[in-house]
Amino acid sequence: MSDYETPIMSVKNLSKHFGEGCSNCRDVNENHLIRNFCPDCGTVYACRNVSFDLYPGEVLGIVGESGSGKSTLMRSLYFDQDVTSGEAYLRSYEMGSKNVFEESSQKKRYIRNHLMGKVYQNPMLGLRMGFSSIGNIAEKLIAAGIRHVGEMESKGRELLEYVNIPVYRMKEAPRNFSGGMQQRVQIAKALSNNPPILLLDEVTTGLDLSVQASVLDLIKELQRELNVSIVIVSHDLAVIRMMADRTMVMLDGKVVEHGLTDQVLEDPQDRYTQQLVHSLL
Amino acid sequence: MQIDYNYAFFDEGSKREIRRATLKAIAIPGYQVPFASREMPIGRGWGTGGLQLTLSLVGKDDVVKVIDQGSDESVNAVNIKKLIEKTTGISTTDETSEATIIQSRHRIPEVPLKDGQIMVLQVPLPEPLRFYEPSEFETKKLHAEKEYSGAWLMLFEQIMKYGNLATDADHPVMVDDRYVMAPSPIPRFDNSKMNYSEALILLGAGREKKIYAVPPYTKVVSLAFDDYPFEVESFEDNHCKQCGAAGVFMDEIYDDETETTYFQCNDTSYCVARLNHQTV
Known part of the structure; x- marks a missing residue:
């Protein structure tokens, strides 16, 4: 098999519940749930048996309405929260032999710091607002084990220039930046340790159109140049159409449809996807 | 009473x-x-x-x-x-x-x-990580996982701001490699x-x-970077004005009558002991 045919990350049956579950909903009695919510015990089934593969250099788009489990999926993949059940294997970690969800928290931290980068919708979550921009990038590099100031400074400078943050503002805190700039600092931070996998959670939501375009342009450019694999979550179909090679559609915590982006958007098979595509303004 | x-x-x-x-x-x-x-x-x-x-x-x-x-x-x-x-x-x-x-x-x-x-x-x-992470719940986890990026990040920020390791006191240390x-x-x-x-x-x-x-x-071990090693305060060639000691921690004191500054041992008992042993 060639290098491009083995997945860099494969996720199997990822489930995340908020709540204990009860006898009415635990035995996967689908009809009992109201969307993804059990009316008897109040358990929310945020992700239900989500499985997918991510291939090297690929952009995988995930669409779905609010509350469909997109962000929960992303948080689980970045270990921001524990999963209820499921497995994930990373080719770059132990040759894909270990389920990363079952590793110790130190190992998880290692994977986060060395093998992944994440850009959050809200820059408050991804950045330390009170520290300098270059310090924010250094944080990720320090976590990856670098203890050389000169090296970190030049790497940070290079990345910030790459995302068009002017040199004279590098030592300024992201707190003083506009939303678009904060998002670009976040992208620079996520890229600092050359992660093979980049997770983007609604990165352009809330940005104005021209800034949105420049951020997306930047991500596309980075992806081509560095050949990183990207999982991009968005509820904006235009973003998905522009960025993603393949697309997964989520509804109520389940994947209802997946396939090549063009295919999904031009010829939607699932009822929900049809509705979604046709509600595009 | x-x-x-x-x-x-x-x-x-x-x-x-x-x-x-x-x-x-x-x-x-x-x-x-x-x-x-x-x-x-x-x-x-x-x-x-x-x-x-x-x-x-x-x-x-x-x-x-x-x-x-x-x-x-x-x-x-x-x-x-x-x-x-x-x-x-x-x-x-x-x-x-x-x-x-x-x-x-x-x-x-x-x-x-x-x-x-x-x-x-x-x-x-x-808590050495307090200014990096305000929550005690979080810093406890960081200690448990030996995740000390924050401590180094604070030193990195000093270097970015002032050009050197500028902690005047309370410079973090690693104890027993843990x-x-x-x-x-x-x-x-x-x-x-x-x-x-x-x-x-x-x-x-x-x-x-x-x-x-x-x-x-x-x-x-005091925390430091490969290219910015840990350094202690330097008093150059200054000697204590009272006892003449060098290579100790000194206070710089301003004399407003002569409008000059001079140095003096910070450890008073050390200074007094030296003075007592000196022959007049």
Whole structure:
């Protein structure tokens, strides 16, 4: 098999519940749930048996309405929260032999710091607002084990220039930046340790159109140049159409449809996807 | 009104609780052990952590020395000494080598500490990661996972801002290759005295309710970068104006009559001892 045919990350049956579950909903009695919510015990089934593969250099788009489990999926993949059940294997970690969800928290931290980068919708979550921009990038590099100031400074400078943050503002805190700039600092931070996998959670939501375009342009450019694999979550179909090679559609915590982006958007098979595509303004 | 206090102010149960926390702290070098900080006749933040350690440890044969910023005669040091004297009846001293327990705020004495001595340091902020992560819940996890990027990040920020490692005091140290610890606000000059110290070093934070320790002969390394090594304060070629000492931690003092500055030993008992031994 060639290098491009083995997945860099494969996720199997990822489930995340908020709540204990009860006898009415635990035995996967689908009809009992109201969307993804059990009316008897109040358990929310945020992700239900989500499985997918991510291939090297690929952009995988995930669409779905609010509350469909997109962000929960992303948080689980970045270990921001524990999963209820499921497995994930990373080719770059132990040759894909270990389920990363079952590793110790130190190992998880290692994977986060060395093998992944994440850009959050809200820059408050991804950045330390009170520290300098270059310090924010250094944080990720320090976590990856670098203890050389000169090296970190030049790497940070290079990345910030790459995302068009002017040199004279590098030592300024992201707190003083506009939303678009904060998002670009976040992208620079996520890229600092050359992660093979980049997770983007609604990165352009809330940005104005021209800034949105420049951020997306930047991500596309980075992806081509560095050949990183990207999982991009968005509820904006235009973003998905522009960025993603393949697309997964989520509804109520389940994947209802997946396939090549063009295919999904031009010829939607699932009822929900049809509705979604046709509600595009 | 005459009140009969128990020996060393506290009741025996309280002293035992503090000693238990202390033993645990010694067993896990650099780890912050929570303890039930007692009410004291002095305000929290005035050395209650150190004082509680001293009072829990002091026995009939102990000799106590208390210093505040290097001085044996400052108000805080004198009052703490008086409290210990009144409630235990033991004697206090200014001589570092005579003392069995040395309680200090912001300095480790110039005279090298010996095997058998106990150095008690008063700590205002025991958590070295506090400015990086405000939540105690989170910093506990960071310590547990030995995730100290934050400590290095704070030093990195200093270099970005000032061009060098600029911590004036409380420069974080790695204890026994495991825990990053705040050495209390001692100058960087004193950090190296902790490394393989012959004396036991105890650190107490009364307001923050934490005790931690560096057992004797434990490796203590000040955090630094490959290209920005840790450096202590330099006093260049200056000598103490009183005793002529060099290579010690000095205060720079401004003389407003002559409008010049001069240097003087920060450790007063060290300076006085040197003066007493000099032939006139």
